[in-house]
Amino acid sequence: xxxxxxxxxxxxxxxxxxxxxxxxxxxxxxxxxxxxxxxxxxxxxxxxxxxxxxxxxxxxxxxxxxxxxxxxxxxxxxxxxxxxxxxxxxxxxxxxxxxxxxxxxxxxxxxxxxxxxxxxxxxxxxxxxxxxxxxxxxxxxxxxxxxxxxxxxxxxxxxxxxxxxxxxxxxxxxxxxxxxxxxxxxxxxxxxxxxxxxxxxxxxxxxxxxxxxxxxxxxxxxxxxxxxxxxxxxxxxxxxxxxxxxxxxxxxxxxxxxxxxxxxxxxxxxxxxxxxxxxxxxxxxxxxxxxxxxxxxxxxxxxxxxxxxxxxxxxxxxxxxxxxxxxxxxxxxxxxxxxxxxxxxxxxxxxxxxxxxxxxxxxxxxxxxxxxxxxxxxxxxxxxxxxxxxxxxxxxxxxxxxxxxxxxxxxxxxxxxxxxxxxxxxxxxxxxxxxxxxxxxxxxxxx
Amino acid sequence: xxxxxxxxxxxxxxxxxxxxxxxxxxxxxxxxxxxxxxxxxxxxxxxxxxxxxxxxxxxxxxxxxxxxxxxxxxxxxxxxxxxxxxxxxxxxxxxxxxxxxxxxxxxxxxxxxxxxxxxxxxxxxxxxxxxxxxxxxxxxxxxxxxxxxxxxxxxxxxxxxx
Numbered sequence: 001x002x003x004x005x006x007x008x009x010x011x012x013x014x015x016x017x018x019x020x021x022x023x024x025x026x027x028x029x030x031x032x033x034x035x036x037x038x039x040x041x042x043x044x045x046x047x048x049x050x051x052x053x054x055x056x057x058x059x060x061x062x063x064x065x066x067x068x069x070x071x072x073x074x075x076x077x078x079x080x081x082x083x084x085x086x087x088x089x090x091x092x093x094x095x096x097x098x099x100x101x102x103x104x105x106x107x108x109x110x111x112x113x114x115x116x117x118x119x120x121x122x123x124x125x126x127x128x129x130x131x132x133x134x135x136x137x138x139x140x141x142x143x144x145x146x147x148x149x150x151x152x153x154x155x156x157x158x159x160x161x162x163x164x165x166x167x168x169x170x171x172x173x174x175x176x177x178x179x180x181x182x183x184x185x186x187x188x189x190x191x192x193x194x195x196x197x198x199x200x201x202x203x204x205x206x207x208x209x210x211x212x213x214x215x216x217x218x219x220x221x222x223x224x225x226x227x228x229x230x231x232x233x234x235x236x237x238x239x240x241x242x243x244x245x246x247x248x249x250x251x252x253x254x255x256x257x258x259x260x261x262x263x264x265x266x267x268x269x270x271x272x273x274x275x276x277x278x279x280x281x282x283x284x285x286x287x288x289x290x291x292x293x294x295x296x297x298x299x300x301x302x303x304x305x306x307x308x309x310x311x312x313x314x315x316x317x318x319x320x321x322x323x324x325x326x327x328x329x330x331x332x333x334x335x336x337x338x339x340x341x342x343x344x345x346x347x348x349x350x351x352x353x354x355x356x357x358x359x360x361x362x363x364x365x366x367x368x369x370x371x372x373x374x375x376x377x378x379x380x381x382x383x384x385x386x387x388x389x390x391x392x393x394x395x396x397x398x399x400x401x402x403x404x405x406x407x408x409x410x411x412x413x414x415x416x417x418x419x420x421x422x423x424x425x426x427x428x429x430x431x432x433x434x435x436x437x438x439x440x441x442x443x444x445x446x447x
Numbered sequence: 448x449x450x451x452x453x454x455x456x457x458x459x460x461x462x463x464x465x466x467x468x469x470x471x472x473x474x475x476x477x478x479x480x481x482x483x484x485x486x487x488x489x490x491x492x493x494x495x496x497x498x499x500x501x502x503x504x505x506x507x508x509x510x511x512x513x514x515x516x517x518x519x520x521x522x523x524x525x526x527x528x529x530x531x532x533x534x535x536x537x538x539x540x541x542x543x544x545x546x547x548x549x550x551x552x553x554x555x556x557x558x559x560x561x562x563x564x565x566x567x568x569x570x571x572x573x574x575x576x577x578x579x580x581x582x583x584x585x586x587x588x589x590x591x592x593x594x595x596x597x598x599x600x601x602x603x604x605x606x607x608x609x
Contacts, residue, residue, distance in 0.1 A: 172521030189481030
């Protein structure tokens, strides 16, 4: 497809790929820290209002309105307040935050400074997934620059009496620590077991104190909102969701990558447009797409003319999640695909809740049995029952576990079975995988 | 007498590292430094020997069991001595769509190791998403990330490991 998709003004990715874009000098030359300057001339409550008006929604997966989350922090708490940045990017299909940390970490740091001032926070922890060594080093270098320039430290960019410290903490390879309460447990030096909610972290969070947990991209979106105004930002998006959107395109497309798109951009445009995915390799056809990270229910090929936006995807009984769009072509085995996804959740279940601890490996075993042609039709029903015991479908988000990992493990199973049941049955009937032993990578250099 | 855990130089680095870590947390929350402290120990020794865990626990004023509980929860901590090079191969969906299963099979054959096994030089592991789905297939060797891998590229990387 030639380029027909309406381009958007890049907000987050404007500087990506430019020389030294990660340095303070580069950031300042682009108007960096102007948003903080304006914020410091405002009352904290007015900053929260501005973020509310911008319609910014959290970019970590849940899409909760950011300004509203900030307003839940009690103003009169005698305890210190904390900001925890969620950079534990781990959901298969999602790889956008690493680009922000690599290319423009000061954008996130300015967001941290603005949020901290608005919330009365004096200590911020940037929690990055353990594998992000390079990204952690680059973020630390940016923090060091910010301290040296007097942005962080004893006075917040010259705001006497307002100290702000910022520390990078690396996780150690546990997906569950991207769940906000598990992240807090991990920050407290424990294993990442999610907490029951309520109380929510905004009231009882890190060290029992009020804590806001925001995703990297969410915080990186805050400086332009303050610098250019909430109205400008809101207008870039839809009625319910302001701004642009970073989407991560991976799987069977010619040009995988992170693209900043308007909320109106459809999945078909993302896959085929010259500006984005540039179509399918070797003339293959799209068979299925996971639109929002591996936990989002899968869509079939006839359902892809849909905007990559929270509400539109919700209407299709799936979700925008963390913006991870995974494309599967017509040579892809859906049983093997689901097996890969199910295996992930079994590996990453923290083991705290029985339905998730027992159900996720059970799903994986059943899928392996089906994929290897050893299953009976009753195993497909069993798979469906096991998924239902973790989280029924629909609705989304009311599973039988403390945190959403259970939902995340069950939703792919429900949706793959709903849309591609015939493939599961074909495996049983033929006593083998109809796609062969190694159906994948046929278009890569590994063939 | 058992050999000391650290050389004098390592001891110095450990003590300075622990002091730096503790300065990031409230004074009554020393145990919060557990993850960075375990990483510090692993950076120095290549793994987490039991006497090291006890030392971390002592510095953070928690029980050794607590240190073990945390260390055993996270996959990046090594409770057994790994090979000199730990190779983590992502085989999740996006990487598999770009041939990661074949890459793992090739590595198993080339290194003479099944996923999950260790010899003196290598530990080979099948791992979950490395957040590099757009530049698949990918793997990590110790803490170095490699992406958009082909057989030729991988051969060249392995040839550089002594």
